[in-house]
Amino acid sequence: MSEVEVKESIVLALPITAGTIVTFTPFSLPLHSTSTPFNSIHTEFELLDMKDLRNYSLLHHNTFGIDARCRRFVEIETVEEAQRLPSVLKADDRPLMVIGGGSNLLLTKDFEGTVLHAAIRGTEANVADDGSVLLRVGSGETWDDIVALCVERGWYGAENLSLIPGEVGATAVQNIGAYGAEVASIIYNVEAVEIATGRLVSFRPHECGYGYRQSRFKQEWHGQYLITHVTYLLQTTFVPHLDYGNLRERFTASSQKPTPQALRQAIIDIRREKLPDPLVEGNAGSFFVNPVVSREKSEELLLDYPAMPHYDAEGKVKIPAGWLIEQCGWKGRSLGRAGVHGRQALVLVNRGGATGADIVALCEAIRHDVKEKFGIDIHPEVNIV
Numbered sequence: 271m272s273e274v275e276v277k278e279s280i281v282l283a284l285p286i287t288a289g290t291i292v293t294f295t296p297f298s299l300p301l302h303s304t305s306t307p308f309n310s311i312h313t314e315f316e317l318l319d320m321k322d323l324r325n326y327s328l329l330h331h332n333t334f335g336i337d338a339r340c341r342r343f344v345e346i347e348t349v350e351e352a353q354r355l356p357s358v359l360k361a362d363d364r365p366l367m368v369i370g371g372g373s374n375l376l377l378t379k380d381f382e383g384t385v386l387h388a389a390i391r392g393t394e395a396n397v398a399d400d401g402s403v404l405l406r407v408g409s410g411e412t413w414d415d416i417v418a419l420c421v422e423r424g425w426y427g428a429e430n431l432s433l434i435p436g437e438v439g440a441t442a443v444q445n446i447g448a449y450g451a452e453v454a455s456i457i458y459n460v461e462a463v464e465i466a467t468g469r470l471v472s473f474r475p476h477e478c479g480y481g482y483r484q485s486r487f488k489q490e491w492h493g494q495y496l497i498t499h500v501t502y503l504l505q506t507t508f509v510p511h512l513d514y515g516n517l518r519e520r521f522t523a524s525s526q527k528p529t530p531q532a533l534r535q536a537i538i539d540i541r542r543e544k545l546p547d548p549l550v551e552g553n554a555g556s557f558f559v560n561p562v563v564s565r566e567k568s569e570e571l572l573l574d575y576p577a578m579p580h581y582d583a584e585g586k587v588k589i590p591a592g593w594l595i596e597q598c599g600w601k602g603r604s605l606g607r608a609g610v611h612g613r614q615a616l617v618l619v620n621r622g623g624a625t626g627a628d629i630v631a632l633c634e635a636i637r638h639d640v641k642e643k644f645g646i647d648i649h650p651e652v653n654i655v
């Protein structure tokens with residue numbers, strides 16, 4: 271684990287020789303009018319005014335739309351506020367839970383502890399003569415606003431990750447991925463504050479243990495760090511990546527050129543066709559992880575289900591959980607106020623007024639049926655709290 275001063279890591283570790291600093295203050299998108307320039311960090315703690323609330327409803331902090339409360343809610347807007355956490359948090363404020371936009375979260379009950387939300391805003395870009403761009407972003411920025419900004423400015427590498435809900439901090443925890451891209455491949459470094467000590471740390475991607483939707487932040491470092499900034503390494507040269515889903519066919523059929531804007535729009539359109547909008551129908555995207563089974567198990571299943579989709583996964587076989595759920599007849603069905611989305615069986619939805627327990631009951635009913643029919647255990651991808 272490397273540990274460096276945050277400001278130094280940015281200045282000293284740049285892989286580029288000549289660069290131009292471009293600072294956006296305020297951010298050019300409407301949601302960012304409160305952004306703080308990174309170069310105006312205060313040291314006077316008395317100037318800070320941390321949002322600190324008791325018995326707070328998390329209804330607007332989770333995309334499932336579950337109305338659960340937490341005992342204490344602390345919102346951190348600057349690195350200095352994050353560094354003050356050891357003195358702000360008392361022993362009886364625990365357990366702690368760090369959240370971003372709550373788009374991978376299912377709350378099943380009130381949280382008898384403290385929720386920390388990093389609302390650190392702002393962007394800073396360093397564009398080099400060789401076409402590489404280092405974009406340092408506050409962890410509380412909305413991820414898709416950043417993708418939109420990149421496409422608008424001509425900084426490429428993030429466009430296939432368009433419209434994934436959530437905030438920048440979580441991208442580095444979740445290793446978000448879609449349409450053949452994973453954010454780990456464009457992460458340059460992750461800056462964080464160790465919650466217990468207030469110590470600043472900075473990690474390069476090889477230290478973060480990235481794998482499929484995995485990182486050390488989700489595993490052995492879980493709950494230890496509050497991510498404050500993520501720096502992405504982008505390029506001014508555009509190379510379209512169309513080899514996933516039906517992207518290539520879409521462009522071939524329409525004879526449209528896959529410009530960066532067109533590619534982003536195509537991905538947005540496909541996602542909107544397939545996935546429910548959390549503002550309309552609460553959900554957390556893919557609810558289950560796609561199971562990986564042995565070759566023998568897959569061959570056995572293929573005898574009974576020759577049309578079963580399956581993909582090579584490092585010597586084993588990955589089977590889409592959505593297909594398994596659909597085969598069990600769950601697609602579009604409901605159990606009480608919880609349901610399975612009609613166009614994508616991997617997505618569980620809040621049909622209106624569902625509790626976390628309703629969603630969990632549906633999850634368990636589906637897991638039971640998949641196990642009974644296929645002999646496969648499927649597990650939730652979503653954090654169930």
Ligand SMILES: Cc1cc2nc3c(=O)[nH]c(=O)nc-3n(C[C@H](O)[C@H](O)[C@H](O)COP(=O)(O)OP(=O)(O)OC[C@H]3O[C@@H](n4cnc5c(N)ncnc54)[C@H](O)[C@@H]3O)c2cc1C
Pocket residue numbers: 333367368369370371372373374375388409434435436437438439440441443444445446447448483487488495496497498545546547548553554555556653
């Ligand atoms: C409709 C829909 C579609 C989706 N599609 C995709 C997809 O295509 N690909 C994909 O990968 N995901 C997808 N997701 C899942 C989700 O968007 C991602 O997991 C996202 O990164 C979660 O971001 P968040 O800010 O909401 O994080 P949260 O759900 O709030 O938190 C996720 C994790 O990150 C941690 N965390 C958050 N912020 C910080 C921080 N500042 N410091 C330390 N830890 C932090 C939390 O503790 C938690 O462990 C989808 C979700 C929805 C609702």
